Amino acid sequence: MDLDSLQIFKTVADFGSVSKAAAQLHRVPSNISTRVKNLEAQLGVALFHRQSGKLTLSVEGLLLLSYAQRLLQLSAEAMLALHSGAPRGILRIGTSESTAATRLPSLLSRYHRHFPEVHIELVTGTSGALLAKVCNFEIDAAFVAKTFIPPGLEMQPAFVEELVLISAAGAPPIRTPQDAQNRTLIAFSTGCSYRRILLEWLGSAAVRPERVLELGSYHAIVACVAAGTGIAIMPRLMLEAIQAHEELAVFALPPQVARSKTGLVWRTGHASVALDALRDELHR
Numbered sequence: 157m158d159l160d161s162l163q164i165f166k167t168v169a170d171f172g173s174v175s176k177a178a179a180q181l182h183r184v185p186s187n188i189s190t191r192v193k194n195l196e197a198q199l200g201v202a203l204f205h206r207q208s209g210k211l212t213l214s215v216e217g218l219l220l221l222s223y224a225q226r227l228l229q230l231s232a233e234a235m236l237a238l239h240s241g242a243p244r245g246i247l248r249i250g251t252s253e254s255t256a257a258t259r260l261p262s263l264l265s266r267y268h269r270h271f272p273e274v275h276i277e278l279v280t281g282t283s284g285a286l287l288a289k290v291c292n293f294e295i296d297a298a299f300v301a302k303t304f305i306p307p308g309l310e311m312q313p314a315f316v317e318e319l320v321l322i323s324a325a326g327a328p329p330i331r332t333p334q335d336a337q338n339r340t341l342i343a344f345s346t347g348c349s350y351r352r353i354l355l356e357w358l359g360s361a362a363v364r365p366e367r368v369l370e371l372g373s374y375h376a377i378v379a380c381v382a383a384g385t386g387i388a389i390m391p392r393l394m395l396e397a398i399q400a401h402e403e404l405a406v407f408a409l410p411p412q413v414a415r416s417k418t419g420l421v422w423r424t425g426h427a428s429v430a431l432d433a434l435r436d437e438l439h440r
């Protein structure tokens with residue numbers, strides 16, 4: 157496979173049409189069709205389903221597209237890096253909402269000062285969702301809580317968070333899992349590492365929340381907790397950033413529960429000048 161064939165394949169996949177891809181690439185449609193058919197013959201698979209003049213990616217085509225996007229990006233990045241001697245291009249990073257709000261501003265500000273020609277794109281989500289995006293080549297790396305890392309990924313330690321339990325101001329104290337019996341847990345969706353940590357702590361004493369209310373932001377979670385809807389777990393730094401202490405009761409968790417490590421993960425063998433520079437920045 158050569159990069160030109162991959163670019164033609166990707167353009168056809170993006171537009172779903174040989175004629176539109178030909179116009180985009182300033183080539184004749186017959187040349188585009190021939191190059192796609194040659195690539196299919198070389199790989200021994202059908203990359204597209206052809207129906208009524210429309211092209212849709214096959215399962216094999218979807219798989220190749222993920223690799224093609226990465227190979228083309230790496231090619232462009234390599235040419236830029238060799239030309240300038242410094243990292244350039246796009247670096248896509250996944251992160252939790254709390255890490256983005258409390259840990260990344262200073263880190264990424266330093267990074268930008270050192271490497272102003274790198275354009276960073278942030279994607280937020282739960283640890284589970286971000287790990288899937290790294291594995292599927294949708295992002296280059298992600299900051300996730302260090303709980304379970306799938307095979308094929310590498311991790312570099314980044315931050316250590318202190319987790320705390322919060323409930324409405326004036327609510328009975330929560331010092332043991334039994335104190336949370338019959339309480340509603342307010343949390344992010346399944347895949348959130350902090351939610352898993354709290355559920356495991358409660359489960360160690362056979363305590364299950366009355367129900368789980370899923371919300372999409374820490375501000376919404378804090379508002380519901382302050383209203384007496386339930387309890388939640390969150391990093392202390394995030395709680396301090398929201399500045400809602402007067403409306404909440406904050407309880408310490410046991411050290412083995414409260415201490416949560418966050419790491420930067422990327423695909424094993426993934427080569428990127430911009431990512432290597434970010435990893436070096438973490439060491440400083």
